[in-house]
Amino acid sequence: MATKTYLQAISDGLREEMRRDSRVFLIGEDIGVYGGAFKVTQGFQQEFGEDRVIDSPLSETAITGACTGAALMGMRPVCEMQFSDFVSCAFDQLVTVAAKQHYRVGTPVPIVVRLPSGGGFSGGPFHSQNPEGFFAHCPGLKIACPATPADAKSLILAAIRDPNPVLYFEHKHLYRRIKGEVPDGDTAIEFGKARIHQEGSDLTIVTYGAMVYTAEEAAKAAAERDGTSVEIIDLRTITPWDKEAVLASAAKTSKVIVLHEDTHTSGFGAEVAATIAEEAFESLDAPVMRITAPDTPVPFSPPLEKAFLPQPEDVLAGIERLAAY
Amino acid sequence: MAVAREATPVESAEDVKQADLDSEDLLQIYRNMLITRGIEERGHILYRQGKIPGSFYTGRGNEAASVGVATAMRADDIGTPIQRDMGVHVTRGTEPWRIFAQYMGRTDGLAAGRDGNVHMADIRLGLIAMVSHLPALMPVAVGCALAFQIRREPRVAVAWSGDGAMQRGDAHEAMNLAGVRKLPVVFIVDNNQYAYSTPNRLEFAIDHLADRAQAYGFEGVVVDGTDVLTVYREAHAAIEKARAGGGPTLLELVTLRMEGHAVHDDAFYVPRERLEEWAHKDPIERYRRWLKQKAVLSESADDEISVEVKKLLNDAMKRADESAQPDADELLAGVYADPEELDTPHHR
Numbered sequence: 243m244a245t246k247t248y249l250q251a252i253s254d255g256l257r258e259e260m261r262r263d264s265r266v267f268l269i270g271e272d273i274g275v276y277g278g279a280f281k282v283t284q285g286f287q288q289e290f291g292e293d294r295v296i297d298s299p300l301s302e303t304a305i306t307g308a309c310t311g312a313a314l315m316g317m318r319p320v321c322e323m324q325f326s327d328f329v330s331c332a333f334d335q336l337v338t339v340a341a342k343q344h345y346r347v348g349t350p351v352p353i354v355v356r357l358p359s360g361g362g363f364s365g366g367p368f369h370s371q372n373p374e375g376f377f378a379h380c381p382g383l384k385i386a387c388p389a390t391p392a393d394a395k396s397l398i399l400a401a402i403r404d405p406n407p408v409l410y411f412e413h414k415h416l417y418r419r420i421k422g423e424v425p426d427g428d429t430a431i432e433f434g435k436a437r438i439h440q441e442g443s444d445l446t447i448v449t450y451g452a453m454v455y456t457a458e459e460a461a462k463a464a465a466e467r468d469g470t471s472v473e474i475i476d477l478r479t480i481t482p483w484d485k486e487a488v489l490a491s492a493a494k495t496s497k498v499i500v501l502h503e504d505t506h507t508s509g510f511g512a513e514v515a516a517t518i519a520e521e522a523f524e525s526l527d528a529p530v531m532r533i534t535a536p537d538t539p540v541p542f543s544p545p546l547e548k549a550f551l552p553q554p555e556d557v558l559a560g561i562e563r564l565a566a567y
Numbered sequence: 568m569a570v571a572r573e574a575t576p577v578e579s580a581e582d583v584k585q586a587d588l589d590s591e592d593l594l595q596i597y598r599n600m601l602i603t604r605g606i607e608e609r610g611h612i613l614y615r616q617g618k619i620p621g622s623f624y625t626g627r628g629n630e631a632a633s634v635g636v637a638t639a640m641r642a643d644d645i646g647t648p649i650q651r652d653m654g655v656h657v658t659r660g661t662e663p664w665r666i667f668a669q670y671m672g673r674t675d676g677l678a679a680g681r682d683g684n685v686h687m688a689d690i691r692l693g694l695i696a697m698v699s700h701l702p703a704l705m706p707v708a709v710g711c712a713l714a715f716q717i718r719r720e721p722r723v724a725v726a727w728s729g730d731g732a733m734q735r736g737d738a739h740e741a742m743n744l745a746g747v748r749k750l751p752v753v754f755i756v757d758n759n760q761y762a763y764s765t766p767n768r769l770e771f772a773i774d775h776l777a778d779r780a781q782a783y784g785f786e787g788v789v790v791d792g793t794d795v796l797t798v799y800r801e802a803h804a805a806i807e808k809a810r811a812g813g814g815p816t817l818l819e820l821v822t823l824r825m826e827g828h829a830v831h832d833d834a835f836y837v838p839r840e841r842l843e844e845w846a847h848k849d850p851i852e853r854y855r856r857w858l859k860q861k862a863v864l865s866e867s868a869d870d871e872i873s874v875e876v877k878k879l880l881n882d883a884m885k886r887a888d889e890s891a892q893p894d895a896d897e898l899l900a901g902v903y904a905d906p907e908e909l910d911t912p913h914h915r
Contacts, residue, residue, distance in 0.1 A: 267717060269713075293716075293717045294717070296713075296748075298744060299740075299743055299744055299747055301740035301743065301744055303706055303736060303737050303740045303741075304706045304709060304737075304740035304741050304743070304744040305744075306706070307703065307704075307705070307706020307707045307709065307710060307737065307740075307741065308706055308707070308709050308710030308713050308744065309710060310706075310707045310710055311695075311706070311707035311708055311709060311710020311711040311712075311713065311714065311724070312710040312711065312713050312714040312717075313710075314690065314695060314707070314710075314711065315645070315710075315711050315714035315715070316714065317714045317717070319710070334700055334703055334737075335703065335706065338698050338699075338700050338703055339698055339700075339703050339704070339707060342698070343696070344901060344902070344903065344904045345681055345901050345902050346678050346681045346682040346686070346696060347677065347678050347681070347682070347687070347688065347690070347696045348679075348901065348908075349690050349695075349696075350904035350908050350909055351904075352904075352909060381902045382902055382903065384903070403906070404906075405903075405904035405905065405906050405908055405909045406903050406904050
């Protein structure tokens with residue numbers, strides 16, 4: 243077991259799976275010679291050659307569609323959207339072609355789309371988004387949003403082996419900032435199993451991706467201030483998502499905050515909140531609270547972006563309000 | 568100014584010999600064209616009988632184009648045909664009764680009722696099912712070719728689009744990527760001169776869609792899509808060039824769509840005299856005349872084939888009608904694939 247950054251864990255997972263399975267290949271913009279905009283695939287072309295680490299033209303539709311075709315021919319393609327924002331250009335290939343293929347005619351489409359996502363460094367409206375909500379609405383796709391280096395590796399392995407199209411959101415703000423223990427070897431985990439990031443008894447925060455750390459900071463402050471005990475559930479994957487773990491925690495604490503960095507209306511938090519309302523109403527001592535980004539594009543300037551992204555103090559205020567309910 | 572090559576028609580028996588077709592091949596092409604048209608004519612009947620839900624699309628006038636290209640493909644090549652390309656499914660061996668079952672939304676249809684009309688394909692026959700968003704399967708075909716190139720397999724992907732579909736960005740991205748990587752893929756454009764009601768002159772501003780090939784670094788060829796032997800010869804040449812590592816070709820097969828966009832559309836916007844003019848070039852009549860002139864097809868053999876096709880299709884309709892309706896309990900099944908489904912020859 244070694245301590246690795248989140249980025250290193252993704253990179254190692256990809257490399258190990260490419261060594262294990264010759265069907266796996268990578269395609270994307272600037273991923274070969276340059277090693278990727280964030281250097282996740284640095285050195286890959288030297289090791290695996292130009293046939294398995296393909297620098298493509300700036301063509302998200304062709305990249306994603308080509309992955310589907312290659313997958314239907316027995317390959318295990320992994321493509322990179324240089325920024326998750328650009329997946330809008332591949333929407334049709336994912337939602338119309340890849341997601342519906344198996345239901346329509348029974349042919350699996352095992353592709354992985356890597357999506358560097360999230361804000362926090364003045365990327366502006368087109369380099370900061372968290373577009374998972376669009377795709378969570380589409381039957382036939384799977385979605386992973388790892389928060390820790392260990393999960394980043396486990397889920398990239400699981401994503402590549404999954405027989406379905408998988409969107410793998412890797413949060414850019416975690417790339418080099420977050421380090422953690424990453425077990426060696428084959429650590430693939432099942433999709434749809436949440437992780438209890440920390441146990442608690444007064445209140446539950448359901449979240450995923452970078453917001454796990456925002457929740458952690460707020461929970462720590464709450465504990466220090468008045469001893470409020472917060473349970474944090476990291477969903478790890480949002481399609482499928484671990485309803486049982488969320489409902490069990492709701493039953494335990496009776497108060498739930500759903501937290502995400504994506505915008506508010508019809509964000510994935512709405513689904514979680516609605517499910518709790520439908521299935522755990524009797525357990526609740528307070529309305530389910532959503533803490534999310536507001537319904538605006540992601541602004542560029544630091545004060546605006548800070549106001550846009552849910553901050554630990556926003557979550558702390560939410561904890562206080564809900565605890566007092 | 569046109570830059571694409573215009574294919575000269577196949578005329579002589581010598582041309583055919585060069586195309587590597589024997590008389591049995593020539594008759595099989597004829598049979599496949601008759602089956603193709605016969606399926607769609609019977610589809611009309613089933614539609615009027617209320618047995619086909621939704622809408623119904625045909626490719627009347629495109630039989631030479633679809634059968635000609637599919638005949639030039641090898642068994643392990645891959646294709647992504649679109650809605651006027653029934654001849655591709657027929658030529659690749661899709662059983663007509665399953666096509667009727669598909670039209671009727673039955674469990675024996677290729678999509679088992681999950682999708683309708685010509686949104687179907689049997690992957691075991693090397694075909695991938697189209698979606699409505701044309702030409703979204705062009706990049707997919709390019710990906711098949713990419714897999715063949717990576718694995719050094721002598722296989723070719725054939726990507727279909729139409730004059731309408733060629734105006735979308737997918738077509739550009741697919742052809743550009745294929746050109747850049749010199750992939751073993753052949754692009755077929757079914758140019759039937761209308762995208763629903765929109766004529767070519769409102770779709771593009773160049774002489775021929777095949778002219779675009781030059782911009783992607785490969786050859787474009789304009790072919791009379793009503794002439795099955797010329798279609799075959801050009802498709803065969805392009806496919807074998809791709810197989811040999813020579814990269815893509817764009818073949819524009821020019822026809823006229825002889826019916827409306829779908830069964831509800833009477834195509835009032837197509838001038839009647841235009842339809843009459845193209846009716847003289849009917850691909851099946853044209854080919855039949857040629858076969859008879861070259862003494863490949865006798866009157867009695869022609870009658871025999873007609874009877875045989877008629878029986879095949881009538882039996883097929885009957886069998887399809889016996890196929891079960893899908894069970895509503897199955898609604899939720901199959902949204903996601905299970906891991907064991909990957910344990911197939913395609914995915915190993």
